Each structure stands twice: as C-alpha cells, then as structure tokens.
Amino acid sequence: MKATLILANGAVFTGRSIGSTADRVCEMVFNTSMTGYQEILTDPSYAGQGIVMSYPLIGNYGVNSEDNESDRPWAEALIVRHISPRGSNFRCETDLDSYLKQFDITGIEGVDTRALTRILRNQGTMNGMITCAEHFNIEDCMARIRAYRVEGTVERVTRSAPEVFAPAVDCGKPLRVALMDYGVKRSMIGCLTNRGCEVTVLPAHTSAGEVLAGGFDGVMLSNGPGDPADNVEIIAELKKLYESEIPIFGVCLGHQLLALATGAQTRRMRFGHRGANHPVKDLRTGRSQITSQNHGYVVCADSVDPAVAGISHVNVNEGSVEGLQYKRPKCFTVQFHPEAAPGPKDTKYLFNRFIENMKGGDL
Known part of the structure; x- marks a missing residue:
C-alpha cells in the first residue's frame, strides 16, 4: 500500500x-x-x-x-x-x-x-x-x-504505582535506590540491580517528602520525553530533594530537570542528539567516550551557576553540556545514557560512582 x-x-x-x-x-x-x-x-x-x-x-x-x-x-x-x-x-x-x-x-x-x-x-x-x-x-x-x-508525555509514560525490583546479585545488605520514573528504561533498572541494589521505581510526581521518608540510600532521576521546563511540579519537588543530603544521580531528562531545579536554564536544540555514536569528553579525566544519546533539549552552559555546579562533560562535536558535577556532595548528572541500550558501554562506570556515593564516598 x-x-x-x-x-x-x-x-x-x-x-x-x-x-x-x-x-x-x-x-x-x-x-x-x-x-x-x-x-x-x-x-x-x-x-x-x-x-x-x-x-x-x-x-x-x-x-x-x-x-x-x-x-x-x-x-x-x-x-x-x-x-x-x-x-x-x-x-x-x-x-x-x-x-x-x-x-x-x-x-x-x-x-x-x-x-x-x-x-x-x-x-x-x-x-x-x-x-x-x-x-x-x-x-x-x-x-x-x-x-x-x-505535551504531557511524562504523565503518559510514568508508572501509576511504585514497583520494587530485587537485587540480581547477592552483595550482602542491598543499597536501596529510589528511581524516579520520568520514562525509565528497563536496562537502567538492570544496571542497578546487577550491582546488588534494591530498586524502588516511583511515579514521576512522587513528592520529595515521600522519597526522603522512604529510608533510601540514594535517588536516581531517569530519562524521559518532552520539554523539561513543562514539568513545573516535578522541578519544585526536585529542589527539595537537592536541599537534602541524599546522593543523587540524574540521566538525560533527569539531568535537565535537576539543572532547572537549581536555577539553570534549558533550550531546545535544532535537531538534538539521537544515536549510539556521540563522543563526549569527561573534563575530570580528559578522556573521551562514545555514548548513546536521545534528547532534543540541553542545559545552557552560561546559565549554570559555578557556585552550584561545574560542567563535568561536554559534547566533542559542538561543545554542549553533557554533564554536571554539583558542589553539593554526592550529586552529579549526565545528559547521555550510561545504561547503553542500544549503544557502547564506555560510561557504565558512572553507576559505580553512584554506588560509591551511597556507600559514603563522594566521587
């Protein structure tokens, strides 16, 4: 036809x-x-x-x-x-x-x-x-x-009720992670359970108070669709989470939402980054990795307050913001997808960094 x-x-x-x-x-x-x-x-x-x-x-x-x-x-x-x-x-x-x-x-x-x-x-x-x-x-x-x-895409894709995923490996007493579902991928959950974490996936509009009262060791902010600035209520709750001491790791939309919650701005890109071959440079190590990406919005570099966060990763092709390391302890976010499904596994080490932060370090 x-x-x-x-x-x-x-x-x-x-x-x-x-x-x-x-x-x-x-x-x-x-x-x-x-x-x-x-x-x-x-x-x-x-x-x-x-x-x-x-x-x-x-x-x-x-x-x-x-x-x-x-x-x-x-x-x-x-x-x-x-x-x-x-x-x-x-x-x-x-x-x-x-x-x-x-x-x-x-x-x-x-x-x-x-x-x-x-x-x-x-x-x-x-x-x-x-x-x-x-x-x-x-x-x-x-x-x-x-x-x-x-419009309204986060509401369409998020869960309606919490769901708990048990650790896939025995590492002793499991770390408990609250994973905010803005459109989470199964492989992201697997990257945590395969490292011995118990993961509770929470609906996108779960309040900061509920998260902090849950006894979790860390919070992960997932990927998701749409314009991040549309999620006004979620951004307000993330601001409260940021003001706590709990370790936070954000990916893609989660990265953008936390940036907005801490005073930065986002903008729409002309055509975005979608694919499994985007080079990103880690400014802390000077090394470049190939990443999987899917986003049409980006954090504006000149809107990031250096007293709040520093740019940790940049896109090698055009220099856009690919990661933020916050001054507040145990808090970092990236624009790309470290779970790599599909894509290269160069940046899966970031899940190890998150786990070390939950154990008491600050990487």
Whole structure:
C-alpha cells in the first residue's frame, strides 16, 4: 500500500506502508544508530515522536521479547529506507513489520532517509504526518501538522504505582535506590540491580517528602520525553530533594530537570542528539567516550551557576553540556545514557560512582 510522509516545511515523500495504516501526526526526529531499533522504539523518551532511521537497512535481526526497554513501543511512527521482511537471528520471535502492526505503530519504507535526515539536520526537527490515503487535502494535512504539540508525555509514560525490583546479585545488605520514573528504561533498572541494589521505581510526581521518608540510600532521576521546563511540579519537588543530603544521580531528562531545579536554564536544540555514536569528553579525566544519546533539549552552559555546579562533560562535536558535577556532595548528572541500550558501554562506570556515593564516598 502506498504511504505518504508530509513535513511541516511542505516537503512530501512517497513510499510503501509498513505497520499500521492509521494516519499519524508527530514530531519527526532522526536517529543515527545502525542497530538497536527495538530498544529505540520501546524507549519512553520517544513518546510523541516519529523516528527516521538514517541507517538504510532496519529489521534484519527481527524482534524478541528480551530486548524491550518497556512493555510497549512509545514511538508514534517509524520511517526507514528498507525494512527486512524477515529476522535472521536465533533470538528472533517475529518480524519488525508484524511488531509495528501489533502495537499500531504507523510506518513508511522506501523513503530516501538520507535526504530526509539532511532536511531535519539543516532545518531542524519538525512535525510531520504519515497517511496511507490515496487522496488527501494537503492544506488539511498541514493544518493538523502545525497544530500538533508534544505535551504531557511524562504523565503518559510514568508508572501509576511504585514497583520494587530485587537485587540480581547477592552483595550482602542491598543499597536501596529510589528511581524516579520520568520514562525509565528497563536496562537502567538492570544496571542497578546487577550491582546488588534494591530498586524502588516511583511515579514521576512522587513528592520529595515521600522519597526522603522512604529510608533510601540514594535517588536516581531517569530519562524521559518532552520539554523539561513543562514539568513545573516535578522541578519544585526536585529542589527539595537537592536541599537534602541524599546522593543523587540524574540521566538525560533527569539531568535537565535537576539543572532547572537549581536555577539553570534549558533550550531546545535544532535537531538534538539521537544515536549510539556521540563522543563526549569527561573534563575530570580528559578522556573521551562514545555514548548513546536521545534528547532534543540541553542545559545552557552560561546559565549554570559555578557556585552550584561545574560542567563535568561536554559534547566533542559542538561543545554542549553533557554533564554536571554539583558542589553539593554526592550529586552529579549526565545528559547521555550510561545504561547503553542500544549503544557502547564506555560510561557504565558512572553507576559505580553512584554506588560509591551511597556507600559514603563522594566521587
């Protein structure tokens, strides 16, 4: 079946329908990863977005239940150059097209994703629409595209009740971690339980008072979708958590939210960082690592009060803020994803730093 992708700038791409045939309006973003499409689709940080995969062949190893980062895919749409009709892997349980149909994810293949990526890179992230209609009114489509907003996404993806995950290894008495769920990935929980932590995943709007009364050894702030500045109530509670003595480790949206809670500002990037090959320099060691990233907003470097925090990591490509080390003891955050799913494992050491902080150190 024919499918059409329409962008907010008026560009039109024609291809073949994959997945659901429902019309879908969303924010179009591109991801440069060569693998990991299943983890990307099930990452709650993509809520409200359509994903353009810049690598031309997607779906070649199929889909399996073990690699999901959440119970369902959160992406609104998937745009690829070519989708493999079968999965060639011993872990494959179904093909990608069937998976998209199962979860009502609209997709299109046969699109020149290199040209599409160049548009989104040069002109910036923009809204778009995929339709399988043979005949459509372009003006009506453009009106729907212009009206779309990515809003209320944290409320959509967060848990409705606390959930406890037991340690995966025996390290004696476990450290108890409160993990704030702004759109958390399963691999992030696993990075803690695999280090002997008991993890209690809490809904995004859990108050600071509830967290501090829970007897936890540390607090982790998860990744998540949307504009961080929209989360006014969460930011207010994080300010109270920051004023306590509890160790804090923030990732991606959690990094941005704590920065806002301590007086810094964030801004929207032209096209963001999405992929598994972003170089980041650790200013404390002078070493650079390759990281997995997924964000469209960034902390403004000139808004960070040096009396509150220092910039600990920067993006090698364009110098944007990738990490903050706070002056307040046992508190640090990073913009990238150290859990690395998908992506390289260069920065998983940050979980060890968090655990040492909970044990009484200050790394």
